[in-house]
Amino acid sequence: MKIGILKETRPNEKRVAITPKIAKDFIDKGFEILVEKDAGLASSFDNEAYEKAGARIVSKKDIFDQADVIVKINPLDNDEINRLKKGQTVISMVYHRLQPELVQKIAVQGANLFSMDAIPRISRAQNMDVLSSQSNLAGYKAVILGADHMTKIFPLMMTAAGTITPAKVLIYGVGVAGLQAIATAKRLGAVVEATDVRPETKEQAESLGAKFISVENDNDDVSEGGYAKEQSAEFLQRQKEAVNKSLFNADLVVTTALVQGAKAPVLITEDQIKQMKRGAVIVDMAVEKGGNVALSKPDQIVEKHGVKIIGQTNLPSTLATNASELYAKNLYNFTTFMTDKDGFKFDMNEEITKNTLLAKDGQVLVK
Numbered sequence: 001m002k003i004g005i006l007k008e009t010r011p012n013e014k015r016v017a018i019t020p021k022i023a024k025d026f027i028d029k030g031f032e033i034l035v036e037k038d039a040g041l042a043s044s045f046d047n048e049a050y051e052k053a054g055a056r057i058v059s060k061k062d063i064f065d066q067a068d069v070i071v072k073i074n075p076l077d078n079d080e081i082n083r084l085k086k087g088q089t090v091i092s093m094v095y096h097r098l099q100p101e102l103v104q105k106i107a108v109q110g111a112n113l114f115s116m117d118a119i120p121r122i123s124r125a126q127n128m129d130v131l132s133s134q135s136n137l138a139g140y141k142a143v144i145l146g147a148d149h150m151t152k153i154f155p156l157m158m159t160a161a162g163t164i165t166p167a168k169v170l171i172y173g174v175g176v177a178g179l180q181a182i183a184t185a186k187r188l189g190a191v192v193e194a195t196d197v198r199p200e201t202k203e204q205a206e207s208l209g210a211k212f213i214s215v216e217n218d219n220d221d222v223s224e225g226g227y228a229k230e231q232s233a234e235f236l237q238r239q240k241e242a243v244n245k246s247l248f249n250a251d252l253v254v255t256t257a258l259v260q261g262a263k264a265p266v267l268i269t270e271d272q273i274k275q276m277k278r279g280a281v282i283v284d285m286a287v288e289k290g291g292n293v294a295l296s297k298p299d300q301i302v303e304k305h306g307v308k309i310i311g312q313t314n315l316p317s318t319l320a321t322n323a324s325e326l327y328a329k330n331l332y333n334f335t336t337f338m339t340d341k342d343g344f345k346f347d348m349n350e351e352i353t354k355n356t357l358l359a360k361d362g363q364v365l366v367k
Contacts, residue, residue, distance in 0.1 A: 001343060002032045003335075004067030006060065007039040010074045012299075014042035014320035015327060017071040017092070022328035024053040029336060034058045034067055043320035064088075068343075069335070073327060075102055086110030086362075089344060091331065093117040093130065096358055096366055097260070103366060107359035112344070116327075116334065120355045128334040128352070132176045133326035138315035139180030139256065142283045143169070145315075146252040147188065149281045149301070149308055155189025166191050170246050171210065172267050172292060173256035174201035177285060181254045182208045193246045195239065213246060215239045236265065240272065248275050253282040255292035263290035270294045270304075278306035287311035 003026060005018045016039050018026070023033045033055035037047060047057045063070060064083040070076075072092040076084075081102075084090070087110065094115035096103050106113045116130045126132070147154060150167065157164040169185040171178050174196040185192045186209045194205040195213040202212040215238055247253065247268070258264055264286035273282075273295060284296035295302050296311040303309070316323040338344055338353065346360060347353050358366045 001030075001069060001339070002034060002067045003069045003071060004034045004058075004063035005036060005039050005055075006063060006070060006072045006076075006080065007036045008042075008073055009077050009080075010314075012317060013074060013314065014317045015073050015324045016040040016043050016045060016320075017073050017324075017327060017331060019043075019324050019328045020045055020049040020053040020055070021325070022332050023050055023055045025332055026335075027054040032056075034063055036060050036063055040324070043324040045321075045324070071331060075099070076106070078105075081105050081109060084109040084111045088112070089114065091116060091335065094358060097262075100366075103358045103364055107362055107364045110362045111359065112346075112357070112361070113359040114334075114338070114356045115358050116331065116356070118356045118358070119330075119334070120351055122351065125352050128330050128337070130327055130330045133330055134316040134323055135175065135177040135256075136180050137319045137323050137326070138285060139177035139254075140184045141315045141318055142177070142254045142256075142285050142312075143181050143184040143188070143252070145310060145312060146254060146281045146283045149310060150252060151279050152251055153189075154185065167251040168193070168246075168249055169252045169254070170194070170243070170250040171205075171254050171256070172196075172243075173258075174198070174205045174212075175256060175258075177256040178254070179204060179208060181256065182210045185252070185254075186210070190252070193250075195243050197235070197239070213243055215242045236267070239267070240269075244272065244275075247272060249277065251277065251280055253280065254285065255282065256285045257292050258286055258289055264292055266290075266294055267292040268294060273307050273309075274305045276305070276307050280307045282307060282309045284309060284311050285315065288313040 035050045035055045037057050069089045075094050089112040091114045119125050119128050152167050154167045156166045167190045169190040169192045171181050171194040174194050182192050192210040194210040205212045284291050284293040286292045287296045287298050295304050296309045298311050298313050301310050
């Protein structure tokens with residue numbers, strides 16, 4: 001089976017779907033690897049490294065002409081979809097709930113489509129979970145990015161000139177990204193608080209040294225598939241009231257809250273920003289999905305009411321080498337699980353397949 005690695009076309013995307021090390025692992029398993037020229041260059045993997053691993057460097061045309069499986073991180077663009085041949089299999093992140101038309105276009109070409117962002121959050125699929133691996137890095141980078149824009153240091157420092165008190169950091173959302181943000185801020189010496197709609201995250205946050213801000217919720221159904229569910233306006237108001245004191249005293253705020261298949265909830269309003277400390281920094285990790293902060297804008301730094309709001313999209317791409325290594329390993333685990341000596345198994349009674357296979361033989365399989 002021939003796997004073709006496409007160069008990413010999304011602006012400012014530096015990651016690559018398969019690294020030279022994982023290319024060699026695939027080859028040792030009997031796969032053949034074709035790599036579009038310079039596909040790994042932006043993540044510090046040159047063509048020679050792939051060739052040394054046993055892969056072939058080819059053109060984009062050769063990928064579509066020869067590959068049985070085409071892999072990418074981001075969804076295929078329209079030009080790439082139009083090049084697909086009947087029977088080819090595509091594996092990438094798709095975000096099909098937000099763009100169902102993409103699945104339809106690929107199905108029309110007669111190609112099969114697996115979505116890496118649809119991996120179910122079950123124990124046996126943990127080593128395939130790209131959202132977790134990429135969010136882990138993003139949570140780390142969000143804190144580093146925030147620290148770079150602050151006018152204060154994180155740790156307590158006692159000097160001959162006086163004592164510097166530690167910075168106060170507030171994390172919204174205690175998922176994978178939030179937990180890594182907590183851990184990173186604590187390692188840098190900050191005083192950290194965190195909040196989440198899911199009460200089960202309290203113990204996780206506290207185990208990393210954060211104070212958890214609890215919010216009463218009458219609704220027991222607060223999560224689905226490892227993600228927080230969309231909450232009522234009444235609950236969001238209670239959350240604002242519970243968190244406001246910490247928010248107004250924070251030096252750095254990191255918001256990570258996402259709802260699967262829906263726009264991100266607004267957790268910080270402009271009125272709240274007006275009451276924050278002058279010089280405070282907010283990093284909105286959800287800006288690409290609509291944003292948790294009222295004034296954030298994608299890939300822009302907005303300064304308003306004395307607060308700096310950073311809306312950096314695609315944080316994993318800023319750590320492209322590590323992000324590519326983790327994505328590639330996730331992809332390897334997924335692909336080797338899904339295939340045997342005869343090719344893809346397409347077993348729709350198997351939970352991982354049922355969740356990730358969006359199109360097969362011209363048919364859309366997801367509603």
